[in-house]
Amino acid sequence: MRGQTIEKMENEMVETLKSLIALPAVHPDSGGEGEMKKAEYLNKLIENFGFDSVERYDAEGRPNIVARINGKTNRTIWAVTHMDVVPAGDLKLWETNPFEPVVKDGKIYGRGAEDNGQEIVASLYAAKAVIDEKIEPENNMCLAFVSDEETGSRYGIFHLLSKKLFKKDDYIIVPDGGNESGTLIEVAEKTVLWLKIKTTGKQCHASMPEKGVNAFRAATLLGYKLEELYSKFNIKDPLFSPAISTFEPTKKESNVPNVNTIPGSDVFYLDCRILPNYKTEEVIEFIERRAKDVEKETGAKIEIEVVNREESTRTSPDAPVVKKLKKAVEDVYHIKPYPGGIGGGTCAALFRKQGFDAVVWGKIDDTCHMPNEYCRIENMVNDAKVYGKIFSE
Incomplete structure (x- = not known):
């Protein structure tokens, strides 16, 4: 033509x-x-x-x-x-x-x-x-x-x-x-996995943290531990850009409206883009294990919900x-x-x-x-x- x-x-x-x-x-x-x-x-x-x-x-x-x-x-x-x-x-x-x-x-x-x-x-x-x-x-x-x-x-x-x-x-x-x-x-395409992670503690006045369980602090600790996802699932595939799996905390819901209250509930979301080299269940199980560790350390309860899952x-x-x-x-x-x-x-x-x-x-x-x-x-x-x-x- x-x-x-x-x-x-x-x-x-x-x-x-x-x-x-x-x-x-x-x-x-x-x-x-x-x-x-x-x-x-x-x-x-x-x-x-x-x-x-x-x-x-x-x-x-x-x-x-x-x-x-x-x-x-x-x-x-x-x-x-x-x-x-x-x-x-x-x-x-x-x-x-x-x-x-x-x-x-x-x-x-x-x-x-x-x-x-x-x-x-x-x-x-x-x-x-x-x-x-x-x-x-x-x-x-x-x-x-x-x-x-x-x-x-x-x-x-x-x-x-x-x-x-x-x-x-x-x-x-x-x-x-x-x-x-x-x-x-x-x-x-990589597998797309979106997780909603809810931590539940006990609300109290910020001046007396010993009377409560800070759900926000527990969520922050879990977020820090989830950085390990990058070293655990670290295979590189040059077909993709970027060549690695990515695991990023993104959206965060509002917890308490005022500064002087320790939140009893906190919600954040994790966006995972997983190379086809890994099974999605492997990633979820790793996150659940880290959530159990945080529960033991803080006394908070953590619920993990899959809100979107699209296999590679x-x-x-x-x-x-x-x-x-x-x-x-x-x-x-x-x-x-x-x-x-x-x-x-x-x-x-x-x-x-x-x-x-x-x-x-x-x-x-x-x-x-x-x-x-x-x-x-x-x-x-x-x-x-x-x-x-x-x-x-």
Whole structure:
């Protein structure tokens, strides 16, 4: 496929992304209207593009669109992007209205510009270029525009998986991550484990600590002991960045409202990102042993609750979809992409858990979820060239 075909579409791509940004698709639970208006816009836009089929798979009022071009074989190459966006956040931190797109210095500013508007448009116009050039692709091409990615994917990817649309030999690309150079092809994720740790003591006046049991002090002591997690689970895996498992205390709930009271209850949270070299139960058991030690030392009681657990997933760096994406990126950007792992979660993991090979890629400045989020127009156009090569070759 000729890259010039996509280059000639640049102005149309910019206008499409501006239109998408101007249609807020914030989750209803976050006070938004959902993705319906954006889906209706996309449906109308692509009805004359020439896809062999455009189908809707709505789930309880949340839209999902699958646009298909038939190829010569039974294998399908998927590009799965999401229509929903996170809330704008503190408007005082924005230099522009987050839902009134602004084009400036080669960038398009607005909520959802990079996450995931850039790749919605890039994959869409890559497919349009294949159609316009009258290329009969070797494999089927499917674009999936899904809902609910930002809040669990129940009404999006999970719903599509339940419809049995995907086959084991399909190539699944989730353009919802990456890095500034475009070199990272994400093929693996660490296990995500979030723990709620509650210490219970006995509240009393701060001037008479001997009459109580300081739950905050017990929590602090446990937090200190949990530093041992880094030395206990210290294997390094160069596939990941960072190459180690991480164990970080993060959120802390309020205990007492005044300074002169020793708290009888304290709650903090631990965020663990565990390499697949370790079993999650090993980590939990180690934490529980340290909690027992603190109970003996302080007299406090400690409860540990798992609030989130997502086991690690991995696509082989030698999988065909990785090789195909790598070649396309090399051809367009003239760089050397590499397969790697991350500590965060992506919705590619939902496919991997079902036994599908799935990869995450994009050339992004990583302004997702930030104030003044933007998409670099050059990235959007060149990413479209990458998808065009994948679809057509």
